[in-house]
Amino acid sequence: MTSPEGSSGAAKSADESAASGHFRALESLYAAAPVNALFQSQLEIIEAGRARITFIANERYFHAAGATHGTLYFKMLDDAAFYAANSLVSDRFLLTTGFNLHFTKPLRTGKVIAEGKWISGKRRVFIAEAHLMDEEGDEIGRGTGTFMRSHIALSGLDGYRQPD
Helix, strand or coil, X not given: CCCHHHHXXXXXXXXXXXXXXXXXXXXXXXXXXXXXXXXXXXEEEEECCEEEEEEEECXXXXXXXXXXXXXXXXXXXXXXXXHHHHCCCCCEEEEEEEEEEEECCCCCCEEEEEEEEEEECCCCEEEEEEEEECCCCCEEEEEEEXXXXXXXXHHHCCCCCCCC
């Protein structure tokens, strides 16, 4: 006879396995996006509601004054917040509907980490925040985004592949 703890443990394990499959599929989706071929970056879904993107900034992203252009800040902050929010939605692709960005320090080159975290919302609109940290551990930018469920099924997107 199975104990109540055993059966709830089995259900929890199945839920964790499904979530892990969704997280790995989102990571595959990120890697498959054509725009991400332009960047040395990797997505990791840490847990439900948390995502991390590690990337390398170099001179190819500089503006005329010799520092990283704000488009790279936006892209990585938006992606980290987006994937943190989409980690909570396993059937639909979310869309960014708004994003506020704050630059806190210029970035030249090096390894950068974008950390995204879901803040609120679980039905139609999600709010998530993200921050960028340079190699010295200093914050170089932060942002907050709103994301909305689309009519696009994740399962129909090239790149969204659940592990076998």
